[in-house]
Amino acid sequence: MLKDRARNIIDGLRNKANALMVFRPENIFYLTGFWGESIALCTQDGIKLFVPKLESSRAANESKYSEIITAERGSGLIKSVIPNLQKYSFCSDCSDYETVRSILPYANNSNFVINENPFRTARIIKDDSEIDKITRASDIIDKLYQVCSEEIKIGITEKQLQAKLLYEAMKLDGTSTCYPFTLNPFIVASGANSALPHFETSKREFVDGDFIVVDLTIRYDGYISDATRTFALGNVTNEMSQVYELVKKSQQCGLGFVEQGAECQKVDSACRNLISKYGYGDNFIHSTGHGVGLEVHEEPWIRPDELKKLSKGMVVTVEPGIYIDSKFGVRIEDTILVDENSNTSLILTKFPKELLIL
Secondary structure (H helix, E strand, O other), X not given: OHHHHHHHHHHHOOOOOOEEEEOOHHHHHHHHOOOOOOEEEEEOOEEEEEEEHHHHHHHHHHOOOEEEEEEOOOHHHHHHHHHHHHOOOEEEOOOXXXXXXXXXXXXXXXXXXXXXXXXXXHHOOOOHHHHHHHHHHHHHHHHHHHHHHHHOOOOOEHHHHHHHHHHHHHHOOOEEOOOOOOOOOOEEEEHHHHHOOOOOOOOOEOOOOXXXXXXXXXXXXXXXXXXXXXXXXXXXOHHHHHHHHHHHHHHHHHHOOOOOOOEHHHHHHHHHHHHHHOOOHHHOOOOOEEEOOOOOOEEEEEOOOOOOEOOOOOEEEEOOEEEEOOOXXXXXXXXXXXXXXXXXXXXXXXXXXXXXXX
């Protein structure tokens, strides 16, 4: 399957280009199995993977179907691919200005087109090997939530829990996603911090009466699963219990719409309308979900006015939340494999969602 992916993307270009010049590590990994500093040139005849000398042995081991060509790092890699510009018409995912500027003098608009959409479109439907890896990542997340249930105690800090979870994740062959919009591998947000959906984990100690939002994104062999659970510590107010149950019911409603052919906005509306009905619409301040795969956030987008339809083989999240400023927040999230109908769509993250009071 791996060696057919580049050919399938080229076939989909319908003669607008007959080769691919690939720079983004996610796309290179998708096409070659190698994640590292490199440039991939893909044609119907095969793949050439240009790597620095220090990566050549690893690239040869991990990219079984590619011809490995070594070059100097940085500009040396770019210089090494330039002679190929006159041989093919390339579609490229490059978004770096300096790289594009160094290439364009040797190309023209007809044989070097920048368009990442063909790569994203190819990646949106997962094959069996990709699903297996996302499932493995999901299994690790479930084990980490069991760790949460054992480790969350009064006096433990957010950062201490985060450190324990990262340690346990790596023992289980999982790695952090390290995506660019956070300084932390996981979100651990307690008390009033939980009212901030993307809170940067702090040294705050857990206290009696806290909600603790734990948002985990785990990568296994390149592929990501994403889930969130909200734990309670000690005494829980009626308001906290009611909000938690509303978020849980909202997510259940959204999951009922995750099936082949459903518009993404319908999943969002199912979650959002219920929360709004009970007066918390202004406290649901983000989209309902997104695709996952080689990136934490990728197509499709589960949000208002998104008309794209779900298809079998997509992997998405459903994650409604309610956030009450300066008090607390609740979010419940799962990673789901889309199937033909909601009865066969598979929730990959399986840790229970009943309110767990520790």
